[in-house]
Every structure is written in structure tokens, then in C-alpha cells.
Amino acid sequence: MELKVIAKESLLSFVNRLLEDREVVGVRKREDGKYIFDRLENSEELCLNYDVTLLPPKKYFLPQRETLIRFEDKEGELSVEAVVESSPRVIIGVHPYDMAAINLLDKVFSRDKKDANYLKKREDTLIIGTDVKNPSPYAFYESVGSDTREGFDLFFTEMGKSYVVETGSQKGEELLKYGDFKKATAREENEFKNIKKQRKGLSLERRLNFLSHDLPHLLGEKLEHPVWEEKSSRCLSCGSCIMVCPTCYCFDVQDEMDMSLTAGERFRQWDGCLLTDFARVATGENFRKDIKSRYQHRFYRKGKYIPEKFGMIGCVGCGRCASACLADIADPVEIYNALL
């Protein structure tokens, strides 16, 4: 599809027009200087020049807590209904590594048994991406091949006083009518090519010392490598790495009754394999009792089990885990490179 250009000052009115008929989520700078994805009240809150957000946009497809069913006992007659909550939404400012993670989650939740709770939200959401101009010091997304343009409905690349806009889907194309998008001139197209070249390799200061494609094989041979013991012995099992990870999708399911004690709901909430009880069964047996086995499981999942099952590496190189880890042992670059 043809390239468009929108002037920076026109972006605000584009966002304002979107805000008139749907929820708009964008990247906002908090008072403490951290960036977050949040519902925008007005277009001026939007910040497209950021390094990384605290949490990935995953929370709009797999919320921290999500109702799955509701049940009620009406005078002895029990009824139960499925709950699939979703509403139209646009997310603006998603970086390519976070899009890569969403592309993976799409596979996870649509493979075999289709998860309507995830897929309905995914279907109702349009994603407008933007490229990374200042990578987080922990990022290494290009080294794991997640500098993708796939999956975006629109993609904005900053170029001087405008954004160059690539259209990735029919739904994205339909959004163009909300703003003053102009066809790119031949000169702008050339300039865009140069900009893309310039911004290549920005995150490559940190990289795997091998092709990410070879990671599953490497892990297969390194189960007994000393790095596992060395790093995991300092792990606090706090789960910080899991809670900020864009590709972690494990969940727990629980019931909760309301005050009437005749009705309630079942919900799922984020859970993670590093937490102590994750693999404990009711009889008390814990199949990954020791921290080393849980720590290894997480890195094997990202680097071996997910690629083998879904055809793409389960780490997108956002660097959030490394920056969130209290014990400073979660950096995938350090661990995977130590194996070689």
C-alpha cells in the first residue's frame, strides 16, 4: 500500500477524532518519568518518543484480571454464563518488539482451542505502531529478530516535522479518513528509506552472540551448564520478570463470591512459572520445587519450547525483565550468551 505522511501538528487532531468514537490507548509519561500504556483523555497526553513502557500492551488482550464466567443461584436454580468482555479500541505507539509479542500471543490463543476472551479483544483492537528512536539500555530486540512491521494496522515513523505512515491492514486503511494523511512525495519516500537505514541497528549494542534461530538447539545441549546454578541461586522467586514480560501468558483461575453469597464470578489473573507454587498439586507434590528448575523452565520456555511449538522465539528483546529484576539475574542476553 502507498506511503502516507502526516504532519506532527495534525497528529493531535487525528487522535482527537479517534477519541470521539472509541477508546484510545496511548503511551503516556508518568510524573516519575516512566512511560506507560494508558487510556488517553486527550491527544496531548500521547508520547510517541519513548524508550520502553513499564508494562507491555499485552494487558489490553490478557488483562491482569479478567472475568471468565458468572454464576448465580436463584432460589435453588443455578445458572452460569460465559463472559467475554471487549470493546472497540485503538492502541497508539506500540513498538515493534511488543507487536512481535502480540503476534506470538495470537498464535498461542488461536492454536487448537480458540480462546474467545483473548481473540475478541484482539479483533476489536487496532494497533498503530511507531519505531524506536531511543532504545532502552536493556533492549536487544533486533538481535532476536523482533524488529517487525507485521501485525500493525498502521505504522508511524518519525521523519523531521512529520510521520511517514505505512498501512498494514484494511482496518488500518479505514483509519486514515480520521486525519490529514497525504500521499508521500517521491522525495519523502527517498528520505524515508534513508531514515529506516539510519535507525537500523540502534539496539544492537546488546545482542546474542549467535543467531536466535540456533537458540533451541543450544539450550538442548546446555541443561547442565553452571550458569543456571550461578544465576538462579540469587533469584528471589518474586516474579517481577514475569509480570513485565510481553510474552508471558500463564494464568491462574479462581472463583469469587459477591456479598450476597448467591452469585459470583470466575476470573483469570496473571501467574508465572517462577512463583513457588506454580507446579504444586493439591496432594502437596511440587514438580518444580527448587528455584533452579523454575528459573531454567522460564528460559527454556522462551528459548526452546515456544520456538519449537510456535515457530518464533519467545523472547522479543524488550529488556523489561532485566530492568525489573531485583537481583539483577534476569537478563536473557547475559544468560544465553554465557551458554555459548
Place this chain on the structure above:
Amino acid sequence: MCEQARDSLFLPELAEIIRVEELTATEKLFEIRFKNGRELGHLPGQFVEVSVFGIGEAPISISSSPTKDGSFELVVRRVGNVTGALHRLRKGSIIGIRGPFGNGFPLTELKGRDILFVAGGIGLVPLRSLINYVLDNRGSYGRVIILFGARTPSERLFVDELALWKDRRDVEFLETVDRAEPEWNWKGHTGVITTLFPEINVDQDKTYAVIVGPPVMYRFAILEAMGKGIPGERIIVSLERRMKCGVGKCGHCQIQNLYVCQDGPVFRYSEIKELKEAI
């Protein structure tokens, strides 16, 4: 993008408890029928997710054979929140059921073969589904050997059925208890389940061993089966894991790259012997 499905994976179907039987101090049998009358349509070795609304959901293996029509049976040990709540329910209570889930035992492959069943304690619950299926189709199978071990005589499950199997001429039945309380006046074999193996002979070329029991039992029982010359491809086990969704999403039941809820719970020993954590 992806093909859409509107049906929630998490909506249980309502079912009624039509019979409750206390098997031991900690195990109860629940006979269950769907409110809309449909058959569960399971394979021996599969499991369901059972809901006690307001308390939660738990994966429970199906204990009845699919040859039994109209209802199905679950045997539940009282160990956690959901199982505790189930034990407080009575005939007529309504629960929720999702499933059946999992792969089940390889029925076609077992046809015409000799089968050595090895059940430790509560492992008899899922195995009973297969044993009764085989006995209901007795002509299609070779020898049927059943080894059953309980910790004590008071923890023996399905005592009436054990007696029936013992009496059948086309079943070789051996059982043991780890130790017997004096008041039971136990006359039978005493010792862990592996002490029954020297008493049997199998044709190693046509025998399948189907072993279900607590984690600790597998290591030893599998060694005994291999000692009888049965290869790992013909040693079948069923594994227990924590499960939340039953449909390969929630991550709890993973053994390395395998999802016990989808790839299992029934595995060949040869598939999992290299997987740390599995056995």
C-alpha cells in the same frame, strides 16, 4: 487475523450428582449426569474439570468406563478447596463440568495385546476406566493381569470390584498393602507394589504395562516392568499435574515442552524418560 470462535473455553456445563458413595475415609465416588442428558463421550484415561461454583475448579480423572451409559463416575480424594467442597455435596447437587480433556489410553494399540495393569493407591481411579473397558470387551484382549497396591487395607478403593476381578478366571489379580493395621486382620500380601512383580510372568513380546500411581511409585514400577523385558514404548503411564485451563493455555501442567492436559495425561515411558521433572 485469526479465525474466531465465539464459544468460551471456560463455560462449564451443568451436571447433577445422582449418587455419592463413600469409598474410604478420604475418597468419595460421585456418579454424575449432565442436566441436558448428553453423554460425556470420553475415552478411558481422560479427565474433566469439575466446578463447585464459588469455590473453584479442579481436574479430576474419569473413573467409569465409556461402556457405561447415561452417567459417569469421578472419584475424589479430599485434599484441597475444591475437593473439600465436593465432599460436602450430596445427591441432587449441581456442579459444572468441562471436558473431557486429554488424550486417553491408546485403545486401538492395546487391542489383542496382553495387558499388565499396575495401580498404586488412587492410581486405580483412572485405571479402573480402562480395566472395566477391557473387561467389557474381554474377547478383544489377551491376558489381563492386575497388580494393585494400597498403603493400608482401609485405603483400598472399589473393594467390591476388586473382589469381582479376583474371582474372574480370565483375570490374574494380585494385590498388596504396604502395611496392615492389626484390627483389619489382613491375610493378604504385605509389601510395596514392586514386591508383586516376582510373582508374575509376562510374554515380553506382546505385553503392555499400564502403570498409574503416585509420583514415587513410577520410578520403581517402571524399572520392574522393564525388568520383565517390556520396552519403554509399551510402558504407559498417566501423570498428574496442576492444571487450570485444561486446554493448553494456562501453562501450569507443562513438563518441559509437553502440556500434560493435551499431550497427556497418558504418556509412553519412552516419550518422557529423557525429560527431567517428568517421572
